[in-house]
Amino acid sequence: MSYLVLDGLTKQYGSIMAVDDLHLEIKKGEFVSLLGPSGCGKTTTLQMIAGFVDPTKGSIVLDGKDLLRIPANKRGLGIVFQNYALFPHMTAAQNVAFGLEMLKVCKDELSSRVKETLSLVGLSHLADRFPARMSGGQQQRVALARALAIRPSILLLDEPLSNLDAKLREEMQLELRSIQRLVGTTTILVTHDQSEAMALSDRVVVMNQGRIEQIAEPYIAYEKPETEFVSGFLGKANSFIMGVRIEGGNVFGQIGEKKFPLRDTKLSAGKVIIRPEKISFCLQESAILSGKMKSRVFQGNHWLCQVETTLGGVTVIQQNDGKEIAPEGSEVHLNWKPEDMRSLNA
Ligand SMILES: Nc1ncnc2c1ncn2[C@@H]1O[C@H](COP(=O)(O)OP(=O)(O)O)[C@@H](O)[C@H]1O
Ligand SMILES: [Mg+2]
Structure with missing residues (x-):
């Protein structure tokens, strides 16, 4: 049973379709991210759920x-927006108490819930501190505590971590995830950061120009993107035009000069994609493509390589197994499993 249902949700500003006929069902306790580039309608969607923007159509x-x-x-929703600042003249505890006072929660219950929620976000020791004397991360924790204290039916988060520096943002992502799993509040996160959405969510809703491109578990969206947009937004993908031939009852794919058996794949002729980490270096005789190592950048746990081929540049990610890989300028050969490719026009 779905807990939250958006049906045909639409918001039009003059000639701009900010949100265009959205259908989305969210289960109780689920963590769902609205993911997409700036201007694709994520905030408008969240604001319609929050009640700050009236839909043009839909329910x-x-x-x-x-x-x-x-x-x-x-x-009864809990809201943490990027620009939804704390009250500067109130301490952390008073900020968290604010929503409870609005709900006219009795005094004893109020003080125990403030304590409990501040402890949940790891800020018990800062209860009496004012926002100006807290770090950005601590302030966002207070904002989260303030949103959770009212025990909201849904937690709405709009880019809550985007003002934090990269390392703190990663820490807070893990923390946000464990807090959400602990309290089990149905959560909708708006973000333009695909790694954040993938790290946190049960499902991602990939949006583009006001419309949903795909709704899927992060792993499925990454491995089986349904559109070119999703494929490109969730990570680097190499694309090729593949031909398909049937010879002697067997199905072969062909990229450039190279033919290979397709067997049990669902690939069809036309545009196919392959992720950089699915490509490996190999000997010439087993190569699908050959080319020149244009650049290779060592990134600790992997090498990020650009290979120049007759079919254009190819990005390859090679896990670091401790050995040095082929130097820049050398001839290299690439292959991959046909089943790791995806057709985009299927
Ligand atoms: N109040 C508004 N008036 C006019 N256009 C708006 C308003 N709010 C948002 N838009 C437009 O709607 C589109 C979606 O905006 P928004 O939901 O903020 O996107 P996102 O959060 O994905 O960056 C954008 O083209 C934006 O310019
Ligand atoms: Mg936004």
């Missing part, structure tokens, strides 16, 4: 109730 149903008939402040 939002939460737990069987028509959410659009309920005013924003009565929806």
Whole structure:
């Protein structure tokens, strides 16, 4: 049973379709990310759920109730927006207590919930500190505690970590994930960062120009992108035009000069993609493609290589097994398993 259902949700600003006929069902306890480039309609979608923006068309149903008939402040949602700052004149504890006071929670319950929620985000020791004397990460933790203290039916997060530096952002991602798993609150995260969405979510909703391109588990979206946009947005992909031939009852694919058996793949003729980490260096006789190592960059656990071939540049990621790989300028040969390719026009 779906807990939250967006049906035909649409927001038009003049001639701009900010959100275009969105259909999305979210289960209770699920962590879903809206992922896509700037301007694709993520924030507008979240704001319609929050009640700050009225849809042009469509419905939002939460737990069987028509959410659009309920005013924003009565929806019982927890919200952490990038620009949804803490109250500067209130301590961490007072900030967290704020939403509970609005709900007229009794005094004893209020103080125990503030303690409990601050402890959940690891900030018990900073209860009496003012925001100006906290780091960016600590402030976002307070904002998260403030949103969770009211025990929201849904937690809405709009780029909550994007103001933090890279290392802190990664730490906070892990923490956010474990807090969400612990409290089990249904969560929708808006982000343009594909690694953040993949790290945190049960499912990602990849959006482009107001529309949904694909809804899938992170691993499926990455391995089996349904559109070229999804393929490119979730990571680097090499694309080739593949021909298909049938000879003697067997099906062969052909890229450039090279023919290879396709067997049990679902590949069809036309554009195919292959991720850089699925390509390996090999001997000339087993190569699908050959070329020149244009650049190789050592990145600790892997090498990032650009190989120049007659079919264009190919990106290859080679796990570091402790040995040095072929030097720049040398001739290299590439192969991969046909089943690791995906057709984009299937
Ligand atoms: N209040 C508004 N008035 C006019 N256009 C808007 C308004 N809010 C958003 N838009 C437009 O709607 C589109 C989607 O915006 P938004 O939802 O903020 O995207 P995202 O959060 O994915 O970056 C953009 O083209 C944006 O310029
Ligand atoms: Mg936005």
